[in-house]
Amino acid sequence: MPPQPRPKGKGLPSGALSRRRNGSASAKASGAAKRKRPMYIVGMGGSAGALEAFEQFFTHMPADSGLAFVLVPHLDPTHKGMMPELLGRCTSMNVVQVEDGMPVRPDQIHIIPPNKDMTILNGVLHIQEPNSPRGHRAPIDLFLRHLAEDQEDRSIAVIMSGMGTDGTLGVKAVKEHLGLALVQDARSAKYDSMPKSALGTGLVDYVAPAQDLPQKLMGYVRHSTKIPPDVAVYERTVTSSLLRIFTLLRTHTGHDFSFYKKNTLYRRIERRMNVHQISNIGRYVRFLQENPHELDLLFKELLIGVTNFFRDPEAFKALKEDALPAVLKNKGKHSTFRAWIPGCSTGEEAYSVAI
Template identity: 55%
Template sequence: MKKQLQKIDNPVSETSEQQISNAVGFPIAGIGASAGGLEALEQFFGNVPVNSGIAYVVIQHLDPNHAGIMPELLQRTTRMHVLQATDNLQVKPDHVYVIPPNKSMSVLNGHLYLFEPIELRGLRLPIDYFFRSLAADQHENGIGIILSGMGSDGSLGLKAIKEKNGIVAVQNPSTAKFDGMPNSAVNAVVVDILAPANELPAKLISLLKLSPTLVNKTGIDDKSKSNLEKIVILLRAQTGHDFSLYKKNTLFRRIERRMNVHQIEKISNYVRFLQENPTEIDILFKELLIGVTNFFRDAAVWENLREKVLPALFNEVPNGHVFRA
């Protein structure tokens, strides 16, 4: 008797969404800075309202041989409570946490944890290390911010935050005392907010206030679906890539992010915006590809494909039959 082919749900598209988020009920912003970072941090925190509802975690390249005075310096610029992070410290909104010298820091369930760095001093990437942890723990509640600094630390971590649908903000390189880190970030990932350090807080808070409207508990309405198809057509015409078979909710979430960045409330207006701004089509294309490239790095997906999906498919065809994917 012919074996029934077992229906296997798409393990590729579901894996990332099945991961459990430990997100707290408020955004956590990781702020990476290096050379010239103190000035940028002062400009940033000097413009953060005391009740923004965001927790801020500062990761700066610090001299391991000197006592950390960054909390005292930043406290002069803000009414929020600024403190040096300690092990197993619970993160609270409207607080600023500063990494101690000569430590790596991670976050789990909204608590900060300190580690002794194992890399040589010149090879350490503490900003990337924290950003990746923030993305894994907080998902869409994670925010990555890059300020003045040399090198490229933070760029890979921003990619991780983007993959979890978090927000990425970068100091405009032209306003940074050292533009290495901001330039690297801009070249590595689609940036949601690009502005001088003193303007980043207001733009960030404004973006957070824009709540998703395309996808709700009752699903996606027909008018929104029609406009989505128009966006798919525009993407295909300019990039040659067909997104028509992609998960609709995933597409809508990415599109909503771009709409919020431009403060566009109606998807029909965003369709018109795309028609008038071909550069935005390229940016949206890169934004949509973030989840796809993450899939190819998901070892669990490929293991499931090798162990379950392919054997089930091969068992259904006779020997010598050509199998086409």
């Protein structure tokens, strides 16, 4: 069956060139020179049934969006990687299989090689041999965690059809770093385990069939570029609106956020505003008043735990060299020592103290 023409979508007005997969080297070099750094890097994961979902997604994805796509599907390690050729039939973006040390480029689809793990550092992809046997690996989680740490709020996670739970921890990591999470509607997926598991986090921003996710994604990207960075958090109107949001949250959930760091809170509130394409915080307050379900989603957004082992090195150094020796100095050989850890999130802080 001949490839179907890709519907024309409006990309961002950034002057990027749409590049045919078999286009000239000069055209590709010109496009890369105009925009070497992608606005966002989209990490996409899937397993069984994901190829069809990827084809539906990229058939409807503008080729000049300024975004970069990195695909981490579960591939059969014994088969030659055919996905670049297959996806090249449904998009005019350049589609490549990743090689170690390859920089991520805008308007390009980067696909992990079979039987490999992949990470990213400073926008450069690194290939490595799997550390775990097949069946126990989570290459999607691995990549998305590195993507979140490397790109922070410029990271986007997309989870497609598949069996198992790979990608769920990656979604959490992306959300911890103020990134965006999209999931294929489980009802449209051939295999719904991965989408349902990701949805179970309660942190997903958009849910839609694969062919509708590009529209959701581009709406978010277009809106986010209209808002200048570091919006005046301290302006009187913004402060007033924040206080109204705190009041709504306290009434709805019983939690008082008024003593939290204002900048951190505003960045997470701004993310929810971007998801709904609301530019004015006053309008977002009205949206919260009219949509109590959004209060639940905002509450989860504000409580996302940002944590890792030995997160504050100076604090653990002081604990090791000063606090613990002083506390243990006069303890008897058979006495009991207990440590209470506030705000242990998913346990990393408690385990770090124990270690």
